[in-house]
Amino acid sequence: MDIVCFRSICDCEKMMAIETEKLTKEYRTKKKIVRAVDSVDLRVPRGSIFGLLGENGAGKSTLIHMLMGITLPTSGSGKVLEYDIVKESLKIREKVGFMPENLGFYENLSAEQNLLVFAKLAEVKNSEERVKECLKVVGLWNYRQRKYKEMSTGMKQRLGLAQALLKDPELLILDEPTAGIDPLGIKLFKELLLELNREGRTIFISTHLLYEIAPIFTHVAIMCRGKIVVQGSVEELEKKVASRREYIYEAKLFSYSQRLIKEILSLNVVKEAFSEKNKLIIKCSRPAASELLQILFKYGVRSFKEILPSLSDIFYTYVKGELHESF
Numbered sequence: 094m095d096i097v098c099f100r101s102i103c104d105c106e107k108m109m110a111i112e113t114e115k116l117t118k119e120y121r122t123k124k125k126i127v128r129a130v131d132s133v134d135l136r137v138p139r140g141s142i143f144g145l146l147g148e149n150g151a152g153k154s155t156l157i158h159m160l161m162g163i164t165l166p167t168s169g170s171g172k173v174l175e176y177d178i179v180k181e182s183l184k185i186r187e188k189v190g191f192m193p194e195n196l197g198f199y200e201n202l203s204a205e206q207n208l209l210v211f212a213k214l215a216e217v218k219n220s221e222e223r224v225k226e227c228l229k230v231v232g233l234w235n236y237r238q239r240k241y242k243e244m245s246t247g248m249k250q251r252l253g254l255a256q257a258l259l260k261d262p263e264l265l266i267l268d269e270p271t272a273g274i275d276p277l278g279i280k281l282f283k284e285l286l287l288e289l290n291r292e293g294r295t296i297f298i299s300t301h302l303l304y305e306i307a308p309i310f311t312h313v314a315i316m317c318r319g320k321i322v323v324q325g326s327v328e329e330l331e332k333k334v335a336s337r338r339e340y341i342y343e344a345k346l347f348s349y350s351q352r353l354i355k356e357i358l359s360l361n362v363v364k365e366a367f368s369e370k371n372k373l374i375i376k377c378s379r380p381a382a383s384e385l386l387q388i389l390f391k392y393g394v395r396s397f398k399e400i401l402p403s404l405s406d407i408f409y410t411y412v413k414g415e416l417h418e419s420f
């Protein structure tokens with residue numbers, strides 16, 4: 094009996110919120126065929142905050158539209174919460190909270206009125222109560238009577254998120270949710286998403302704004318000209334990039350001297366060493382912490398650490414085509 098339970102827990106952990114196989118979309122115009130999504134195998138684990146990263150025109154919205162059953166694939170297949178994206182798209186729309194790129198709210202209606210319209214259309218039970226809850230969750234309760242056209246961009250995006258939450262979904266799909274929001278607004282948005290994820294929801298976000306929202310991602314897929322060039326947990330990708338690039342260390346010392354830099358540069362493993370904002374940055378061709386520390390201790394080192402690549406380093410490494418992968 095125990096073994097059966099253990100198995101079912103493992104199966105559940107392995108289950109994907111979104112899974113596609115060779116999913117492809119071609120747009121045919123009079124002049125040409127655009128392959129907006131090209132043979133995409135996407136795997137979004139349940140419980141993750143998954144970032145779909147890609148520059149403008151990479152194919153993010155087209156991929157999302159196929160997942161939501163808004164656009165039909167040209168070929169390939171996909172499942173969202175175990176439902177087939179072609180045959181069971183109505184079920185997907187019922188179960189998934191979707192925030193589109195163009196929010197589609199009525200300009201002359203208030204935040205509350207807009208949400209009520211969407212709640213009625215989606216046949217949300219106890220719609221008035223649920224609208225109230227969602228306005229509170231996204232911090233718009235005090236602005237509920239403000240007309241949509243008089244709201245700031247950050248407020249509009251938060252209203253978009255409230256709309257996606259109406260059905261209390263276990264999966265949220267958000268297409269560019271932070272576009273146009275200022276840094277403080279993005280901070281609030283990130284905290285909100287983290288809280289929604291802690292409640293057990295899987296969150297799938299498309300974005301090209303790497304620096305702003307990316308720190309909350311647990312997993313990413315990088316999309317370039319319709320293809321997913323790499324995907325996985327952020328930890329895995331950081332390690333992969335770090336192992337193929339240079340090793341960067343940062344040291345803080347009580348004082349800096351040319352003699353120290355010269356001594357560091359005399360090590361074969363060191364490619365570059367320079368001081369920047371009271372820190373010494375050392376770039377090496379392989380791991381070299383112990384050799385560096387032997388020298389740094391002589392000069393009174395205060396702190397020493399390895400700098401791992403950021404998500405933007407990962408993005409540009411893959412998008413530039415240095416590390417394209419196939420599945």
Ligand SMILES: Nc1ncnc2c1ncn2[C@@H]1O[C@H](COP(=O)(O)OP(=O)(O)OP(=O)(O)O)[C@@H](O)[C@H]1O
Nearest residue numbers: 120127129147148149150151152153154155156301
């Ligand atoms: N209805 C359409 N007809 C023809 N081509 C289209 C259509 N919709 C999108 N495309 C093309 O498909 C490609 C992918 O577009 P898509 O909107 O999916 O990209 P995106 O990654 O969401 O971009 P953005 O970051 O600007 O939102 C682009 O080359 C775009 O011009």
Ligand SMILES: [Mg+2]
Nearest residue numbers: 153154155194
């Ligand atoms: Mg888009």
